[in-house]
Each structure stands twice: as C-alpha cells, then as structure tokens.
Amino acid sequence: MSEIVQKLLSGQRLALSRLITLVENGSDKIPQYMSEIHASLGHAYYLGVTGPPGAGKSTLVNRLIAQARSQNLKVGVVAIDPSSPFSGGALLGDRIRMQDHAGDTSVFIRSLATRGAHGGLSRSTRDVVRLMDAFGMDWVIIETVGVGQTELDIMELAHSTLVVLTPESGDTIQTMKAGLLEVADIFVVNKSDREGADKIVHELRAMIEMSPSKKKWKVPVLKTQAFQNQGITELVEVLKEHRATWDKLVSPESQRRLRQAELEEILQDRFLQYFKEALNHQSNLASLIEPVLLGKISAYEGAEQVFQEIMKSR
Amino acid sequence: MSEIVQKLLSGQRLALSRLITLVENGSDKIPQYMSEIHASLGHAYYLGVTGPPGAGKSTLVNRLIAQARSQNLKVGVVAIDPSSPFSGGALLGDRIRMQDHAGDTSVFIRSLATRGAHGGLSRSTRDVVRLMDAFGMDWVIIETVGVGQTELDIMELAHSTLVVLTPESGDTIQTMKAGLLEVADIFVVNKSDREGADKIVHELRAMIEMSPSKKKWKVPVLKTQAFQNQGITELVEVLKEHRATWDKLVSPESQRRLRQAELEEILQDRFLQYFKEALNHQSNLASLIEPVLLGKISAYEGAEQVFQEIMKSR
Numbered sequence A, B: 001m002s003e004i005v006q007k008l009l010s011g012q013r014l015a016l017s018r019l020i021t022l023v024e025n026g027s028d029k030i031p032q033y034m035s036e037i038h039a040s041l042g043h044a045y046y047l048g049v050t051g052p053p054g055a056g057k058s059t060l061v062n063r064l065i066a067q068a069r070s071q072n073l074k075v076g077v078v079a080i081d082p083s084s085p086f087s088g089g090a091l092l093g094d095r096i097r098m099q100d101h102a103g104d105t106s107v108f109i110r111s112l113a114t115r116g117a118h119g120g121l122s123r124s125t126r127d128v129v130r131l132m133d134a135f136g137m138d139w140v141i142i143e144t145v146g147v148g149q150t151e152l153d154i155m156e157l158a159h160s161t162l163v164v165l166t167p168e169s170g171d172t173i174q175t176m177k178a179g180l181l182e183v184a185d186i187f188v189v190n191k192s193d194r195e196g197a198d199k200i201v202h203e204l205r206a207m208i209e210m211s212p213s214k215k216k217w218k219v220p221v222l223k224t225q226a227f228q229n230q231g232i233t234e235l236v237e238v239l240k241e242h243r244a245t246w247d248k249l250v251s252p253e254s255q256r257r258l259r260q261a262e263l264e265e266i267l268q269d270r271f272l273q274y275f276k277e278a279l280n281h282q283s284n285l286a287s288l289i290e291p292v293l294l295g296k297i298s299a300y301e302g303a304e305q306v307f308q309e310i311m312k313s314r
Helices: A003-009 A013-024 A030-040 A057-070 A089-101 A120-135 A149-155 A170-183 A197-210 A232-249 A252-280 A285-293 A299-312 B003-009 B013-024 B030-040 B057-070 B089-101 B120-135 B149-155 B170-183 B197-210 B232-249 B252-280 B285-293 B299-312
Strands: A045-050 A075-080 A107-111 A139-144 A160-165 A186-189 A221-223 B045-050 B075-080 B107-111 B139-144 B160-165 B186-189 B221-223
Touching: A003 A013, A003 A030, A003 A120, A013 A030, A013 A107, A013 A120, A030 A120, A030 B299, A045 A057, A045 A149, A057 A075, A057 A089, A057 A139, A057 A160, A057 A232, A075 A120, A107 A120, A120 A139, A120 A149, A120 A252, A139 A149, A149 A170, A160 A170, A160 A232, A170 A197, A186 A197, A186 A232, A197 A221, A221 A232, A252 A299, A252 B252, A252 B285, A252 B299, A285 A299, A285 B252, A299 B030, A299 B252, B003 B013, B003 B030, B003 B120, B013 B030, B013 B107, B013 B120, B030 B120, B045 B057, B045 B149, B057 B075, B057 B089, B057 B139, B057 B160, B057 B232, B075 B120, B107 B120, B120 B139, B120 B149, B120 B252, B139 B149, B149 B170, B160 B170, B160 B232, B170 B197, B186 B197, B186 B232, B197 B221, B221 B232, B252 B299, B285 B299
Parallel strands: A045 A139, A045 A160, A075 A107, A075 A139, A160 A186, A186 A221, B045 B139, B045 B160, B075 B107, B075 B139, B160 B186, B186 B221
Antiparallel strands: none
16 A cells, blocks of 8 residues: 555545645546545545535535534535636635635635636545545545536435525526425525525425425525534534435445546547547657647548557557 | 548538438448548538536527628538536537427527547547538538536637627636637626626636736637527628638647547547457456456556457467
C-alpha cells in the first residue's frame, strides 16, 4: 500500500488534502490509490444537497455540519459548481461563510475546481467523496449548484439527496419537474418565512402524489429557515429515517448498474488515453489534419484518415 | 455521391427530413454524408437564439421567420432543449406554436431529440445545421433553452448569437454573468413592456462596458415585445449589421481552433467505436467485470484488467 494512502487511512488531514489535489489534477496515480482504499469504504453516509443558485444551500449545509458535530460526527463537504464554469464569485463567498468550522479538525470542506473537463466532474467528485469516506468521515456532504443533468449524475452517488428550493423557485420547478423528482429523496423549501412558501410546498406535494416512481419512500417536503436555524433538527431526523430505510430502497440491480456505468466511464478514458499516446507518436499528424483546419475537407473525412493512419502504424 | 445527398442538394424536403433522422439515430452513414455535402456549405447564415426558459424565444423565432420570409429568404430552425432531458411539455407546446409556418415549404422546423448522449448533442446540432445549409436555407436558426455550458458549446457554431432575457431575468444574469457575455453578440430584453425592463437593459449595458473581451463589436441591447411584434424590424437590422461585420470579427485562428475541436471530438468517438467493437469480441468480459459489479474490487482495478486483456488479444 502507498505511503500516502496509509496516512489517509490513519486519519492524517494533510494526506487527504494532497490526495484530493491529485484527483483534481488528474494524476495517473489515482487509479492505484482508489483501488487501495476500496476495502476501507462504506462507513460514511453520503448526503447530496442540490438546488438553484440562491436557495441557501451553503447556509443549510453549514447548519447540518453543526448538527452533525453536536453528535460528535466527523463531516466532509465537497462543493461543486458545474453549471457556471465562468463565474465563481458567489461560490467563493459561500466557501468563506463555511469557514465557521475552520478551526474544527473533524470538519473538512473542499470545493472542487471544475476546469473544463465536463464529463470528468462526476468521477472526480466520486473519488473525493470516497477519499473522505476512507479518511473516516461519518458524513460526506456533496453540495452542487443547479439541477441539470450533471447534478443528477453526481447525485447518483449519494445515499440521500436533498433538493433545496425557495418560495421563489416556481420557475425552476416548472422547468425541471421530472428531473427534480428523479433526484430528490427529500425536498426542502428554505427561506420559508417568505411569501409563497406554503404554495410551493403544496405544489411539490401534488407533484410527488402524481409520480409513480417513488413508491417505497414517500418524498417528504420540509420547510426550513437555515439562516435562523429553523427546521434543521426536523430535517436531520428525516435524513436519519431515509438513511435507515436506504438498504430497502436500493436494489442490488441498481447498485450493479451504477458500478457498471462507473467501470465503463473509466474504461473509456483508459482507451482514450491509449489513443492519445498513439496520436502523439504519429509524426505526420500536422500535415494530416491541415486540410480540415483549412476547411477544405470535412472533420469526419479528416478523422477517418487519421484513424486509418494510426491503425496502419500499430 | 449518395442518392439521398443528391436529393438534399436539389432541395428535396423529404431527403432533408430523412437525413436529420439519421443524424438523430447516430447512423454510421453520417460521416460519409457530411463529407459529401462539405463542398456545398457556406451559404446560410447561422443564427443562435438562447436564453432561460420562459423568455419568449420561440415567439421571437417565429417573428424572425416571418421577417425572413417577407424578404423571400428560406429558413431552417433547429430547436434543442439540452438541459431538461426529462421534461418536454413546454417544448412540445413551443413546437406547436411554430407550426404557424407549417404550410410554407420554404420553412423547415425540426426539434432535436436529446436522448441521453450528452456530448453528442453539439455534434448532432452541427450536422443538422449543415444539412439545412446544404439544402439551401438562407437562414438557419439554432434555438436552445438555457444558458449552461452545453448551450455555449452549441452556440460556437452560430455566426450571431442572440441571448433573450426578460425583465425578470435578474437572477440569471447574476449567475451567468461571464458565460452570457462570452456567448452573446446581441442581447434582447423581451417582454419589455413589463416592469424592470429599463433596469435590466441598464445592467446589461454596464456589464458590456466593463467587459474587455468585446472590442470589435459592441454588443447591442435591444428591447422587444415578440408577442406584439414590437422591435423585430430593428432586431433584424442589427442582425444584418452583425452578419456584415462577421468576417472582420472572426479570426482565422479561432476558425482553425473550432475545426480542430470538432476533429478531435469526432476522432475520439471513432477510437471509442473501435474499442467498443473490441469489447464485444472479448468473450470472457462478463466474468472479468463481475468483481466490480459485486463491489469486490474498485472500478479502476477492473477497468485496467479489461484493458490489459483486450490489448493481449489484439
């Protein structure tokens, strides 16, 4: 076993921090490290928290951390903002707020840089969550901004997924209807002192009633005011209930499907890496692709020519 | 040259329709067809229209079609909703509205099914837009819902990109600030009879003033009321102006970059296709991956084993 993984498993924060950086940088040691920690996984509870920008997710997460700490649980947080590759201001602000827990060595908060590589984000998240699990966290909270496909993919990893909305989220609900239901184990209407809170709670409940897909677990809709610390204890109770029910909710088939999807994703990248190396060894590459860059032939035609050349030289 | 491509180039709508279906279904004939039409491209003006749900994009597009038709221009529309793989209601409604032009054989509207394959959406769009170009359309309008990364990718194809907002889009602007500026050649504040229109116009102009990246073309901010057919003539004038300026705005380097990105994407898929075939010929695959599916070994470890087996049998 690698030294750094040994240090991680013995609870050294610096090792955790370094390993997360290696994940972010796409280090080629990661496959080995992830295989080494594999047998140490399964302790932590993975909690997903998602919702539109401005819903108060970070404040809510902050409150959840405090609750977990009051029960002496160790908490890791992975914060991701996949939908806004350009912005970042709000996210930084959020991170700063979360530094309430900065002095607490049983809390580890890390925001993941997205850096282009779109498809890679759910994998990086998965790896970081598992590193936190292996480190010994009791809870790992995965916080994402947005409710698009990327967020849905990331949330597949979580045991429980909270979708956080506000009384102003009517549009989001209309747009994302089925997507939201797909991902949510629990709805939270935050900032519930604002006008329209009851209306949105009602809409969500009606939506849940009509959904055929959620039979074994009736998705609860809770009201919170995270900033005023209202409704958090109730939320934690519901989380515990969902966690306790989880084994019954998740079929072995769906577990196998998730593992297979992960395997396919990794295998695909392995193949591509192999071909990228082959490309790098192809000395006439520049002249091969020039007609495409000039717009003289189609990209399809150019791609086929490059492919055939590489096959010839294998 | 294939018969179907000949029919497309001679302006047969049925051929266009069939070719688009082949693109949607990922037919393996598409690379050939796209190469065959390559020399016939470059006539059409590609106009991107994007913005948050509910901004009135479809109505606006409808008005633009009418304007183009009044100048006897042929118009194709490709409508895409990448961010909502599950929903579809609103989109269908939009399509129905656009059937105002259903009897007009110089208008061809097609909404692209997204069907999972996320990364493939910008390529499918590109292919369909080019089919419409080769068919002889004067304008090809690419309408997407949302302002996320996928939409930005798709809009790279357009000569001009309209970002349509409403007086209520304050949040969107805050969240997407840099992303919006990146993509927009023209901002349209639609439903501009509503309260707050001037405020948002002002905010957008301030944002543009502060942006260093848009020097050669000062992004205009227009007000429209698409439903009442207000501001459309002015918008079309601005579009013409942008189109006329386009050659000066776009550097050969950026053109080469786009073509290279497209080539890389296609080449990558070609490689993966090759490996998928290899996987299908690997007879012991099921037993190789079983330990991963059972959770006994990590997906990374399993992927490496499969990769090594395939390399051995080549």
